[in-house]
Amino acid sequence: MAPSTQQPRAQKRAEVQQRCAAGECLVLVGPRRVYDLTTFVRLHPGGPELLLQRAGTDVSAELDGPPHRHSENARRWLEQYYVGDLDDDDAQQQQQQQEDHSKEQNSSSFPALTKASKMDSRCKAVDEDKELVDWHKPLLWQVGHLGEKYDEWVHQPVDRPIRLFHSDFIESLSKTAWYTVCAVWIPLVLYLSWHSYTLLAKGETWLFSTFTTAYSIRVHKAWFPLLFIVGMCLWSLVEYIIHRFIFHMSPPANNYYLITLHFLLHGQHHKSPFDGSRLVFPPAPSSLVIGFFYVLARVTFPEAFGTSLFVGGLFGYVVYDMIHYYLHYGSPKKGSYLYGLKVYHVKHHFEHQNAGFGITSKFWDHPFQTLIPEETSEKED
Structure with a gap:
């Protein structure tokens, strides 16, 4: 790997460790993809300790098991907490995406990681602003139009609030x-x-x-x-x-x-x-x-x-x-x-x-x- 690529990766890896030391819970899946599980720690069915013990590390082996192989829905759920990759060849795109993500996380003490647009190929797209429904409008009057897609859609859980009614x-x-x-x-x-x-x-x-x-x-x-x-x-x-x-x-x-x-x-x-x-x-x-x-x-x-x-x-x-x-x-x-x-x-x-x-x-x-x-x-x- 060229030095120009190694340096940003080293800096971002150091950032991950810094944020974990400050109490956040970031993990890696594979050598590059970074996920911020800080808000999910207390909800983890295996207990918060299991995640906190693995903060800053690659959890690929834990996802595939044993002792527990995580389901496809669990992998889709994980994608909601994806914050970026450890390397990106386009430095200008990195800077822009860092600024955008920083606006969303004003409370963070560290610069946000670069968010790439490509999702893990093993996972389907998860909850974009308009996935099959318009999340900006009450869902109760929309779901009936999903027809045969409803059963699969409703059983793909997301971490976001739902509004049902206009009133x-x-x-x-x-x-x-x-x-x-x-x-x-x-x-x-x-x-x-x-x-x-x-x-x-x-x-x-x-x-x-x-x-x-x-x-x-x-x-x-x-x-x-x-x-x-x-x-x-x-x-x-x-x-x-x-x-x-x-x-x-x-x-x-x-x-x-x-x-x-x-x-x-x-x-x-x-x-x-x-x-x-x-x-x-x-x-x-x-x-x-x-x-x-x-x-x-x-x-x-x-x-x-x-x-x-x-x-x-x-x-x-x-x-x-x-x-x-x-x-x-x-x-x-x-x-x-x-x-x-x-x-x-x-x-x-x-x-x-x-x-x-x-x-x-x-x-x-x-x-x-x-x-x-x-x-x-x-x-x-």
């Missing part, structure tokens, strides 16, 4: 902070728990009394904890059914409205899985579903019995939403139960969209045969 007010209703779920539903859980227990304590709740008095069973107040737990277990089944059969329905390519509905319910989450404002259900739409199950419980069972089951299910829903948020934004300890769930859920998003429908547990994936297969290296570990 600022309606758009605000489609977003929710994680703590809103606790603030809205936990008080109701506490009230209904007290209400159910109080009714059971009166000793006037009987099962099967509508059909026959000979075999009717008095429900004692001591049943409440058991009914609460049964309600949580029933929710875990409902969670699986909703996720698999409603959220992951396959809308016909020629049906604009079903595609739009799918994107509204769940497609948006798969397209932008780390949009923190859309990881839990907004209270308004979730109240419709919760209200349905409350009425169903009251119609099917005596009031105290049905409400006890319902409140357990409602608490299960709150746990589900909190775990789901944590699986996206948390950093559980390696080897823990939540760490296993996080890795499992990320695989669902990036590689196995038609499997791994359990969020709080893998339990229902076993009997329904939708368990994500473990990699050989994982079994050995």
Whole structure:
């Protein structure tokens, strides 16, 4: 390599090391391509330590595995953090691109790396300003026109916020902070728990009394904890059914409205899985579903019995939403139960969209045969 090329590369390699020493996380893929993963470190399913330990180094071997071979979607995701190459023969183009990129990263203490226009040939183009949709406009009214391209597009995740509606007010209703779920539903859980227990304590709740008095069973107040737990277990089944059969329905390519509905319910989450404002259900739409199950419980069972089951299910829903948020934004300890769930859920998003429908547990994936297969290296570990 000519000295004129070696010198810029040496300078840029030194810049990478400087920025890593300052707390950023830049990595190389191959001898030239540089990626700034600083904003992604805390989201990495393997934990932030794995990335921080490799800051400033070539991670090609880790991408190809073992222990884990990264999917094509993971490689496309990586391309969003590409900041440049370590060498470029056109010095004038380098300077111009450095200035442009510097404007985008005013907080950086070091000059931005040169951004080349050519993308890794192994990856498809990822989210240009107008990829199949216009990202400057609400997406909800556009996705239905994607037709047969929708399924592939929606399952190629990107790291950018999504706007659904034109109206600022309606758009605000489609977003929710994680703590809103606790603030809205936990008080109701506490009230209904007290209400159910109080009714059971009166000793006037009987099962099967509508059909026959000979075999009717008095429900004692001591049943409440058991009914609460049964309600949580029933929710875990409902969670699986909703996720698999409603959220992951396959809308016909020629049906604009079903595609739009799918994107509204769940497609948006798969397209932008780390949009923190859309990881839990907004209270308004979730109240419709919760209200349905409350009425169903009251119609099917005596009031105290049905409400006890319902409140357990409602608490299960709150746990589900909190775990789901944590699986996206948390950093559980390696080897823990939540760490296993996080890795499992990320695989669902990036590689196995038609499997791994359990969020709080893998339990229902076993009997329904939708368990994500473990990699050989994982079994050995």
